[in-house]
Amino acid sequence: MIDENKQVNNTSQQLGEPTEVKQAMKSDSPVEINANDSGSEVTEPVAQDNLSGTAFTSENSAAATEKVEPNTAALGELTQQIESLKAQLEERGNQYMRIAADFENYRKRNQKEKEDLEVQVKRNTITELLPVVDNFERARSHLKPQTDGEMTIHKSYQGVYKQLVDCLKRLGVSPMRPEGQEFDPNLHEAVMREPTDEHPEGTVLEELVRGYYLGDRILRHAMVKVAAPKEDAPAPDDQSSPANS
Numbered sequence: 535m536i537d538e539n540k541q542v543n544n545t546s547q548q549l550g551e552p553t554e555v556k557q558a559m560k561s562d563s564p565v566e567i568n569a570n571d572s573g574s575e576v577t578e579p580v581a582q583d584n585l586s587g588t589a590f591t592s593e594n595s596a597a598a599t600e601k602v603e604p605n606t607a608a609l610g611e612l613t614q615q616i617e618s619l620k621a622q623l624e625e626r627g628n629q630y631m632r633i634a635a636d637f638e639n640y641r642k643r644n645q646k647e648k649e650d651l652e653v654q655v656k657r658n659t660i661t662e663l664l665p666v667v668d669n670f671e672r673a674r675s676h677l678k679p680q681t682d683g684e685m686t687i688h689k690s691y692q693g694v695y696k697q698l699v700d701c702l703k704r705l706g707v708s709p710m711r712p713e714g715q716e717f718d719p720n721l722h723e724a725v726m727r728e729p730t731d732e733h734p735e736g737t738v739l740e741e742l743v744r745g746y747y748l749g750d751r752i753l754r755h756a757m758v759k760v761a762a763p764k765e766d767a768p769a770p771d772d773q774s775s776p777a778n779s
Contacts, residue, residue, distance in 0.1 A: 657748055660707055664754060670695035710745035710756045712738045717760050726759040733761040
């Protein structure tokens with residue numbers, strides 16, 4: 535055993551190894567050697583980890599800063615887009631309201647024009663029939679049937695007259711009754727004036743041609759005779775005396 539140690543020492547000296555290594559090799563406590571070795575080995579990686587952690591943290595901070603700046607710019611751009619879309623939406627809403635109002639006005643105007651056209655067509659048609667009604671009324675007032683045959687004819691055309699008047703009533707035609715009323719130029723047309731002291735001036739005395747309404751509108755003005763103030767008879771001129779002649 536002694537010879538082996540000597541041989542190891544000699545070999546170590548030849549190789550130029552330190553004496554501490556020799557003593558460590560001779561020591562019987564491998565745990566201490568391992569502890570020292572492990573301690574020296576562990577210290578270096580920990581320091582490397584700390585350095586790498588510091589570098590990683592700075593890199594993350596720089597990357598985060600770079601990300602924050604683009605995110606802020608993108609947020610501002612999105613905000614502008616939202617505001618622009620809001621303005622466009624409000625403009626479209628106002629445009630829709632204007633179009634809806636214009637369409638409603640057009641619909642009402644179109645409906646009114648249609649109603650006015652219908653009234654005008656009805657008015658023109660009925661106006662052409664009124665002279666026929668006038669002739670029936672003149673015949674009824676002037677003809678006085680005497681015989682049975684004349685009475686039969688009279689009843690026959692009076693039946694036609696009644697049918698025509700009923701048709702006009704269903705269309706909304708109604709006659710005026712101006713006798714005894716005050717003359718109204720909007721309703722009546724004065725064709726005659728009769729001096730009288732029995733009625734106030736401007737009173738309708740007689741309806742010469744009957745006037746008619748179509749609904750609440752005037753279809754034809756009534757031709758009437760109006761009361762006028764009665765003029766006093768002129769006083770005779772005084773005859774000159776013979777002495778003056």
